[in-house]
Amino acid sequence: MARFLLMRLVQSVFTLFLVLAVVFVIARVAGDPVTLLVTFDASQADIDRLREELGLSDPLPQQFVRFMGDALRGDFGTSFRTNRPAMNEVLERVPASARLAGLSLAFSLAISLPLGVLAAVSRGSVVDLFARFLALVGQAAPNFWLGLMLIFFFAVRLGWLPTGGRGGLDHMVLPAIALGTAGAASITRLTRSALLDVLNSDFVVMARAKGLPRRTVIFKHALRNALIPVVTILGLRIGTVISGSVIVETIFAWPGVGRLIIQAINVSDFPVVQAAVTLTASAVILANLLTDIAYMLVDPRIRYVRS
């Protein structure tokens, strides 16, 4: 198991390196940030001086090596836009994003697990039909559209909740729903189908043949096995949630990392883009790693096969 973890770790670091290299290059092909930082009539001398100061005049490979070296030491440079350490800019927004992402995941799970289980155990019933319909709609609805619908219905029409902005739980409810709905939909579907599969499996028949009550069969025997693919999807969802938060945070004016990334991309604020991508990519990779570990805890098969 330790060897497996080590291997996954090495793999993760390599993935991170690749992500950074790609971001580094893509950020730079889109154009010269200096033209956004100076006035139209700035003299070439001023532009060159600025480019020099920002370290943008060196050849790309050299810039990349320097960037990687600095990054290893935790230095992601200074934001062009705010003149503050780029990583600080990102870290300051992590709590807001984490709270929103956490709530949205909690929402996803709170909806999807019971609904998925209910749908599976009462297959073909009204509940099942409802769950399948909801899953279909939830997965198809783009989150910017859903976000706006939620705002116009619950905030404007009914006036129950604020339209957006930073704040307490009341400010987080709608964005969490907008962000979590796609997850709720896919986890509902997955829970349902995974549980259905498991309910048809021999060991569930065996459990029933032992005379166990239905509840024990479903929760002790079936659900734990059905949750294995769900845990996997949960790990993958971290990535989806982060990418979704870029849009949802913008619509709900939620001051998180997602919005920061959009802003930074718009003004070619490379250091912030790079810092933000490093952090989010690390989060995704870490989530995948944790998923693997959780997976091992849930499913002894993997422990044995890989140890």
Add this chain to the structure above:
Amino acid sequence: MTEQRTRASLADADTILSVRNLRTYFYTRDGVVPAVDDVSFDIRRGEIVGLVGESGSGKSVTARSIMRLVPVPGRIVSGEMIFQGRDLVGVSEGEMRQLRGAHIGMVLQEPMASLNPVLTIGDQVGELFAYHPDRAPDGSRDDAVAEILQRVRIPDAVRRMTEFPLSFSGGMRQRVCIAIATACRPELVIADEPTTALDVTIQAQVLDLLLALRAELGVSVLFITHDLGVVAEICDSVAVMYAGKIVEYNDVESIFARPQHPYTKALLASLPRLGERLAHLPSIEGQPPDLGDLPPGCSFSPRCPAAIDRCREQAPDATAIPGASGSGHVRCFVAADMLAAGAATANAAPSGSTP
């Protein structure tokens, strides 16, 4: 005739399960599939009854029907299953739960898949006692589990009960399944092809184990198999299934010595030597029928060398086999005619079950 026979066997105090005219159909989108159609047989105390037949003939569905665990879209349509005086077809789900595991144990066809991968062996055996406290042995549950595992000859049982199924070989897992099926000392064990997936030596060990358990616990066994050799070795009587129906049912000696149904005959004829083991049922010319689209008349008629016109028009009823013990019968016009003729000319119907 069948009605009379039913009453006769019910009167038999030794009979612990009496299945009468059981029908279990699947209501699929493509139509009704009569997977078990008018099936009747008896199991007496301590008896091992073999259920043989081609793949898809309805053996597992019969077993699942007895457990009342027929998968959707299947449903028991009619019939009786008298177990210890109660008709299993009619008892409540709660009552049925009391019976399952405690009074009727089941070993599934696939030993590899019938244990829960995420629970320890000890847990999977031990939880039986939690739900059947009246059948739980005295003392700690762990001790009881260890003892049961030892009974099915799992070495190092105390340690191994903390392990997960993954670390068990197929044979070991089948032993665990048998342990589970017999943990509560049930009156009846249904073993659905318990040896098919295992290699020959393991098969032999598992069979020995079953026989030993029968000796020790006095259980009755419904033994489902493809293997006529095994049947000859351990069964007391045999039911031969074809396309959802029992085409011939008799004690094992009579079946092997004087098979009545052309299907039984064909099966035995293709066996090289009595007692020789084949991993699979010997193959017979022609295709097994599609249960969703059965031919008119006798389902076997398209493949039957002895079929007469009548066979293709009418489905034969069960005819008692003269001299057979219990409810031995055959479903074949030709065989029935021959039996009738034989009984008339030889006038030598031995006593036992005169209609």
Add this chain to the structure above:
Amino acid sequence: MSENYWSKFGHDRLSRRQALRAAGVTGVGLAGAALIGCGSSDEDAAPAVTQATAAAGSTTAAAPAPVSQLTDATLTSAIASDIGSGDPQSLGGTGGGNWPNTSTHFGGSGLVSTDQETRKIIPNVATSWEEAPDHLSIVFKLRDNAYFHNGDQLTAEDVKFSMDRGALGQAEYNLEYKGGHSSQYSAIVDHAEVIDDSTVKFVLKKPDVIFLNRGLFLVPKKHIESVGDVAYAEHPVGGGVFQFVSRIPDSEIVSERFDRFHADFGDPTGYHPSYIKKLVQKVIPDNQARFAALQAGEVDLIDKISPDIAGQLAKDDKFKVFNLPGTQPMHIHINTALENDPESGKPNPWRDKRVRMAANLAVDLDGIINNILTGAEALSFGSASSSVGFPKDLPSKRWAYDVEAAKKLMAEAGYADGFDAVLNLPVGRWPNSRQVSEVIAQSLTEIGIRTRIQELQYQEVTTRFKDDSLYPLSFWGMAGGDDPGANFRYGYHSAGNYTMSVPDPEVDALIEKSELEFDKAARAELLGQIMTKFYLDAQWIFLYEPVQQVATTNKWDWTFWAKTLGDPEYWNIKPAKA
């Protein structure tokens, strides 16, 4: 100003028309200049490129608010993007990325201001100024009652410090400080000298005819030296109409009335505070979400809204829609710098004036303005905002929509069969640019110029301007401003960074001459000649000056003071009388 060439003709005519169209607005003219040159798009936080000659702080002086009318009202507004830094001189402050801050906390606090009627430079913090005869130095006299928000009096030391820090990299407390905004000064100003507390002198490297139009944010020396750049950026102190109270990044900026806002309107006190007591600016990036926030009553004012939302709000008498006259002429840039089409290798057809004329004639500008845009947009005649006034006869020589004439010109030029073209469009940069570009592409295709739209990142466009590689058409906007001199330098002159036109020695010579012409009338005439020549040569496809739409609830009254503005004048907004 000379009535002959640089008259108010266009201004008067157009302003009346525009005034009629601007819902709920009275007295809208087209003069004035705003701090922000290129407007930024709705969602993005991209700093708009600051118009070079907009005198930061010199243009946003407020109309007088008689003390009797001061209220305790709080105005909550929704703005599309947050500031990068509270420090107006920082790199992030460049290009208008800090506009909520520069227009509220620093707006109206420059050395000089512009009279909205006469367009003359008028006193503000400086009461008078005097240029040396050789134009190589200029001395400002400061008023003795100008203060910063923290109570410090604004002195000559502060002015020198502001120049040293913001533009010259000579502020002794921190020579490492990376100033951004005022970089154009580094080529012009040699140094600043303090003569006495209220007198400051700038010594120039070369004469600069538009020196007074260049902006300089005045920042407090003592305060910055004591708190440092970081703390200052987090809590800016200026002399603008509002004083900074607090800010939560990406969420809100809270400001309060500055009672000693020191704009000179001839008021005896010299101070002109805002009507409202408190200003809360909430950052809501999404256009629809701002709309929702206004409807839900969470905010009183939303800016940068799309025409469809403005249309919905205009129909509802609970809301008022304001059209802020634009400051930034839009055009389609034509690449005539390349001799050949880089793809086909054939001669560049756009070098033929008849093709360029045909392209101008092919576009139904009035249709675009009335059907896609707000209907309040003014026509553009080149890289100067209509607020500065055009040569008298220029509007009458307009390229008016005429497809037949365009087709004829194409045939005369030998392109009866047409040719292919690409229209490069910076994505999301200007409101409605996509729809407008589509219509233009269609119109050009109609006369044989088969045009396809290619979307590009804004920075890619700015970058590729440098090597003339955007071919042949690019949707583009130039900052307007108080004086078009600088625009001509970078947009018309062959040495400018933002031109892809084939060098025209005649235009170059005129521009160079105008830059040394200190006689106002003579210079106005030169500028008029440049503009006329460039327009009549059809160097670009000339479009319009975009209008920014802002909506409030009906609980507010607002009369514009500036004739051209890209952002709400919060100090002029007051609670409506019940």
